[in-house]
Amino acid sequence: xxxxxxxxxxxxxxxxxxxxxxxxxxxxxxxxxxxxxxxxxxxxxxxxxxxxxxxxxxxxxxxxxxxxxxxxxxxxxxxxxxxxxxxxxxxxxxx
Amino acid sequence: xxxxxxxxxxxxxxxxxxxxxxxxxxxxxxxxxxxxxxxxxxxxxxxxxxxxxxxxxxxxxxxxxxxxxxxxxxxxxxxxxxxxxxxxxxxxxxxxxxxxxxxxxxxxxxxxxxxxxxxxxxxxxxxxxxxxxxxxxxxxxxxxxxxxxxxxxxxxxxxxxxxxxxxxxxxxxxxxxxxxxxxxxxxxxxxxxxxxxxxxxxxxxxxxxxxxxxxxxxxxxxxxxxxxxxxxxxxxxxxxxxxxxxxxxx
Numbered sequence: 001x002x003x004x005x006x007x008x009x010x011x012x013x014x015x016x017x018x019x020x021x022x023x024x025x026x027x028x029x030x031x032x033x034x035x036x037x038x039x040x041x042x043x044x045x046x047x048x049x050x051x052x053x054x055x056x057x058x059x060x061x062x063x064x065x066x067x068x069x070x071x072x073x074x075x076x077x078x079x080x081x082x083x084x085x086x087x088x089x090x091x092x093x094x095x
Numbered sequence: 096x097x098x099x100x101x102x103x104x105x106x107x108x109x110x111x112x113x114x115x116x117x118x119x120x121x122x123x124x125x126x127x128x129x130x131x132x133x134x135x136x137x138x139x140x141x142x143x144x145x146x147x148x149x150x151x152x153x154x155x156x157x158x159x160x161x162x163x164x165x166x167x168x169x170x171x172x173x174x175x176x177x178x179x180x181x182x183x184x185x186x187x188x189x190x191x192x193x194x195x196x197x198x199x200x201x202x203x204x205x206x207x208x209x210x211x212x213x214x215x216x217x218x219x220x221x222x223x224x225x226x227x228x229x230x231x232x233x234x235x236x237x238x239x240x241x242x243x244x245x246x247x248x249x250x251x252x253x254x255x256x257x258x259x260x261x262x263x264x265x266x267x268x269x270x271x272x273x274x275x276x277x278x279x280x281x282x283x284x285x286x287x288x289x290x291x292x293x294x295x296x297x298x299x300x301x302x303x304x305x306x307x308x309x310x311x312x313x314x315x316x317x318x319x320x321x322x323x324x325x326x327x328x329x330x331x332x333x334x335x336x337x338x339x340x341x342x343x344x345x
Contacts, residue, residue: 009343011316016340018201019144019158022108027141028203046204052342091203 014048020057020071021045024080025090033089038066040086045069102148108198109146110134112169114189120172120256124222125186126162128170131197137161137169139229140206140311140339143199145171147181155180157345160226160313161200164233169200172256174222179345205339209234211309213241214302218292218322220248220314224256226339227313231271235264244272246300248292248318251280274300292318294325304330309337316340 018030025032030046041063048059048068056072061084068084082088102111112131119125137143146156159171175186189195207215207230215234217227224247234243249255255275264271276288276296290296302308310331312322319340326336 008316012340012342013338015142015202015205016158016342018142018203019156019198022198022201027135027200030201030205031203044204046202046337046339053344 010051010053012050012052014044014046014050014059016050016052017045017048017057017059017069017071020073020078021069021080023078028091031091033091034068035086035088036061036064036066036068037084037086039064102194102196109196110198111194112197114191114193114195115168117189117191121254123175123186123254124172124256125175126170126172127185127189128163128168129195129197130168134169135200136165137200138165138202138206139208139233140226141200141202141229142226143169143171143197143201145181145185146196146198147184148196157181158201158341160229160339162225162228162232164229164236166236169197172222172225172228174345176343176345182345205311205313205337207233207309207311209237209239209241212307213243214306214308215241215243216302216308216310216326217243217245218247218297218301218310218312218314219245220292220318220322221250221254222256223312223314223318223339223341225313227311228257228260230311231261231264234271240269242302244274244300244302246274246276246292246297248276248278248314251277252282252285292322292325294328297322297325297329301326301329301331304332307335309335311337311339313339314341316342 021029035042050059059069070081072079112129115130116128142158142160148154161169162172163170173185175182261273265273281289319338323336
């Protein structure tokens with residue numbers, strides 16, 4: 001198995017952020033719309049490019065690859081940065 | 096994490112679930128039906144996280160799609176990955192009555208409900224069929240006549256998860272159309288597809304882009320990206336191609 005293959009298999013998407021952000025964004029948080037602070041691309045968190053073995057989870061902009069979200073879940077606390085996002089739009093109710 | 100798993104200190108968001116039934120789907124795949132007090136109900140396409148704690152305190156967690164339709168207890172279908180930490184335990188060791196920790200349901204984007212209309216295109220690679228099966232089961236349970244088609248890539252006929260049920264839901268005028276492709280081995284006399292899903296195969300099987308179809312694609316990363324780019328090449332707008340990748344860690 002080549003190094004390239006291994007890297008590809010570790011590349012997931014923003015659906016994988018949902019559990020780590022459950023307490024912060026609620027069960028449907030992957031549908032929240034993020035705007036990239038670097039390139040301005042806007043889309044659902046579910047569409048981010050996500051690596052889950054960093055350790056922790058890193059979510060990158062699918063358009064420009066900038067790091068938008070990082071989460072590390074430890075035994076005593078969960079550490080989150082959303083510093084790469086210009087904004088985050090949370091959907092209300094079923095809308 | 097072979098052998099015993101103990102329940103860790105329950106932290107925010109996690110709850111204890113009891114395994115109430117375990118059903119072998121294929122030699123490598125098993126469905127676990129869970130009972131979890133306070134489970135708020137789930138939507139078709141959502142997943143949950145499972146956390147196992149070893150006697151020494153080491154914890155490992157993985158995400159598994161919910162296979163059961165909304166309104167039923169959560170069930171997960173797990174494929175054993177041979178060098179995995181979690182999946183061999185869930186497939187080979189867990190028995191009815193055992194308890195595991197879960198959190199969820201999770202996900203607000205990779206979800207389908209009949210009100211979204213159609214046509215509906217489901218494209219599965221291997222155990223990527225699980226969340227799509229929740230959608231197919233919801234469609235059947237709701238009596239939806241939204242036209243729906245499942246293109247399902249498996250290595251061999253023995254690896255096809257939910258094989259009998261997929262045959263059954265295909266019956267009837269509003270049945271789910273199921274198209275299999277078997278990429279590694281085919282039974283004698285197989286007349287179906289025997290190649291990987293690519294743009295050429297999608298051109299034959301997928302609803303035309305002009306139909307306004309909504310596609311859900313789930314499988315390993317390389318599979319999902321090949322299918323998604325194939326659908327976009329056929330004219331599907333990217334917002335009508337919802338994708339969920341699963342990794343190589345089990």
